[in-house]
Amino acid sequence: MTGKVKENQRQRAPSQRSIATRDRIFDAAEQLFSERGFEGASIRDIARIAGVQGALVNHHGGSKEYLFATIVARRADELSRLRLDALDQMKANGALSVRQVLSCFILPFMDRVLHGGAAWSAYGRLIAHVSSDARWHYIAQSCFDPTVKVFLDEISTLLPQASREEISAHFVFMVSSMLSLCTSRWRIDNLSEGNTEENRASLVITGTEGMVVSYAKCCLPIPGDDVMGYLSSGRGVVVHRNTCGNLINFRKQPEKWIAVDWEKDIDRQFASQIQVDTLNKPGVLAEVAATIGDCSSNIEQVSVLGRHEDCSVLSFHLQVRDRTHLAQIMRNVRNMPNVIRVARECA
Ligand SMILES: [Zn+2]
Secondary structure (H helix, E strand, C coil): CHHHHHHHHHHCCCCHHHHHHHHHHHHHHHHHHHHHHHHHCCHHHHHHHHCCCHHHHHHHHCCHHHHHHHHHHHHHHHHHHHHHHHHHHHHHCCCCCHHHHHHHHHHHHHHHHHHCHHHHHHHHHHHHHHHHCHHHHHHHHHHCHHHHHHHHHHHHHHCCCCCHHHHHHHHHHHHHHHHHHHHHHHHHHHHHCCCCHHHHHHCCEECCCCCCEEECCCCCCCCCCCEEEEEECCCEEEEEECCCHHHHHHHHCHHHEEECEECCCCCCCEEEEEEEEEECCCCHHHHHHHHHHHCCCCEEEEEEEEECCCEEEEEEEEEECCHHHHHHHHHHHHCCCCEEEEEECCC
16 A cells, blocks of 8 residues: 555656755755855755755755756756857858857857846856866766857858867867856955955946956946946956947947946945146145045046146046035036036046
């Protein structure tokens, strides 16, 4: 009798509750494996985060290594489908360039990792672990290589003079840079114990979770500005103002730009720059500096951009909280008797 009951249980499809438990375990495993690597994540911790008994983790995931492979495979299908769909779509539009083929491989991944929420962000780091450790080559082989081969074939067709070996070598380098874009913040955090400028920066820009963020020197964006993120291979995401002259590149390489926005309630100072045209009166520079200081802003640098017979053009590098703060400073400076014009500089 008991044997028969067991048999029936085995044949029954998994219940909704069982599927929900399994997904919770897989989500917890994904998070921990991505944060701590294979060794650092214990079954006990995975069970604790999933809120289940350790035995249930084994029941749903098998051995730890099998669980790890399952977690990598879980999103690999969706990723492959997105990449191959992008390639099909691009091909339907006409003749391809190598750049276009590569963008069909890179962009679906970047898009998911950047905009797909915390789970996909963790998955990006997890893939970086997998691809950097020879132990996991068998996982990469079964999860990613079939799709990679499709892309290599496309590139081979476009570059008939290049050997398959050369193309593969370049492709692997490209994949490493793609992954480092997603993992560099984690790496930098580790090296600097979380005190990097980039780390703090990524906390104030939504849409860049897991990435290194910096502010463009050309246009010095501050909270309140409309901004765009440029995906730079060496420097993660560089945030520019929408009014920046460098956004001309946006039309040329739309695949390099991502939508970003400021977080609310940011508590830090940002570099900004204003240009002040003044009459050539003794002490005018000190007066302007004092007015800026009265607005609780630090001046980091002052330079004279031009000096004419009766007026001078001064440039102030200063620290501000946001657009409102900067607007207040500019208004106060503009109201000074010896000031002719105040403008925020932008490339
Ligand atoms: Zn810019």
